[in-house]
Amino acid sequence: MTQYLKIDPADTVAVALEPLVMGTVMDDLNLTLSEDIPLGHKFALCDHREGDKVIKYGGVIGQAHEPIKPGAHVHVHNIRTTLVGARNYLYNGPINRVSDSPNRKPLTFQAFVRANGEIGIRNDIWIIPLVGCINGLGRNAARRFEAMDLLPQGSRVMVLEHPYGCSQLGDDLDNTRAILQALAVHPNAGGVLIMGLGCESNTEALFRSGFNPPDPQRLRYLVNQEVEDEMEAALEQLCALAKNIRRDSREPVAINRLRVGLKCGGSDGFSGITANPLLGAFSDWLCDLGGTTVLTEVPEMFGAEHLLMERAESRAVFNDIERLINDFKAYFVTHNQPIYENPSPGNKDGGISTLEEKSLGCTQKSGHAPIRDVIRYAERIRKPGLTLLEAPGNDGVAVTALAAAGCHLELFTTGRGTPLGGVVPTMKIATNTPLYKRKPHWLDFNAGPIAEGGISIDDLLPPFIDAILGIAEGKPTRNELNDLHDMVIFKSGVTL
Secondary structure, X not given: OOOEEOXXXXXXXXXXXXXXXXXXXXXXXXXXXXXOEOOOOEXXXXXXXXXXXXXXXXXXXXXXXXXXXXXXXXXXXXXEOOOOOOOOOOOOOOOOOOOOOOOOOOOEEEEEEOOOOOEEOOOEEEEEEOOHHHHHHHHHHHHHHHHOOOOOOOOOEEEOOOOOOXXXXXXXXXXXXXXXXXXXXXXXXXXXXEEEOOOOOOOHHHHHOOOOOOOHHHEEEEEHHHOOOHHHHHHHHHHHHHHHHOOOOOEEEEHHHOEEEEEXXXXXXXXXXXXXXXXXXXXXXXXXXXXXXXXXXXXXXXXOHHHHHOOEOXXXXXXXXXXXXXHHHHHHHHOOOOOOOOOOHHHHHOXXXXXXXXXXXXXXXXXXXXXXXXXXXXXXXOOOEEEEEOOOOOHHHHHHHHHHHOOOEEEEEEOOOOOOOOOOOEEEEEOOHXXXXXXXXOOOEEOOHHHHOOOOHHHHHHHHHHHHHHHHOOOOOHHHHOOOOOOOXXXXXXXX
């Protein structure tokens, strides 16, 4: 295994592929390390004067704020961001990318076909509380119903717990209702019980306003204050929903109907080298076949947004990306917060120094496909191909937004490790082998061999596709086996 990786010929830094000690001689680089370089961290390949640009991935990841000699550790102590606030961008015309697989015979996999023609990759019952104070009632109903053993094999009951639905105003209440409405029609749910209390802000009547489910037989309502025995009433509704899903079975469907969310969390110095480019290769493969992928985490586009804008399918999409970026920057400014506070302490420990560096690695999850659409928070997917979704980088909020947009499953890369999972299957991909070996009960796939030599992204893509299709056909992810299905709704305003 080589000791380091220079990602792009233009790079002025290299990444340590193993912990390197001070005094190590790099004959091929004609330098000697002047400091210890932790795994995944960077060292300088050339002299940097104060103010010089630092280049990684072929892009600017910051500038030196003191002189940096060849062989020195390059990190937060000697480089800083070059990013500024809202700006204007130049449109250079639509992208023209030829599909890598235009004549490939469409693949099929086994999924559940719903009444409106959408497909689901799970056939579960979801209990959706309209207000957080009845989460416990939902849990109790789910436990009692599961003990009745009326579900078909492979199905389960999930309670989509959240703390909201009351004491909310304006956009916050609208966002809560919109996310819950979107999840109530998610095709992974074979049946949904909407459970209210009766005195909350997010009443059943408000929830039903403007809500037109495609198959009303698969959706039931219960307002707990209006019944004498809420548990018996809940069990009655769940039994009716279970009767429906017992009639469902998987059937062959084309791969172009699959919708996949792209997410990263706990990124490290390997994220942009291994797991994120692997997701990008998968995204290109799926989009080439007519499927759909969705990229979110808008603050983690800052510094790489110009690369996304270059891939806009049209001027209208370009304008939407520009508004998406500048509106999210304005959100930070409105709350008197620094736009470029990222990366997190864990990111820094893993070798990421600036937001530009994080963004240049994060956006690789989207591959090279044209960007066909931009949707706002709580909106649903409208077009096949690659879509950008408005949501923050916070893991819980982002995975929830991807599910509400209609993604059947999510691919989640991590270099630090996380047990988190969303309400749809959340496949966790390790960026490095030591993490995968240490946390096999959290992780589903290892992209680490890409950095170890001998295995390329092209080599790893076929088994990665096979693993994803296995999950789409029912194999549980680690988050499902661990019964972890987090739901976090975006909140920005006043709580009464």
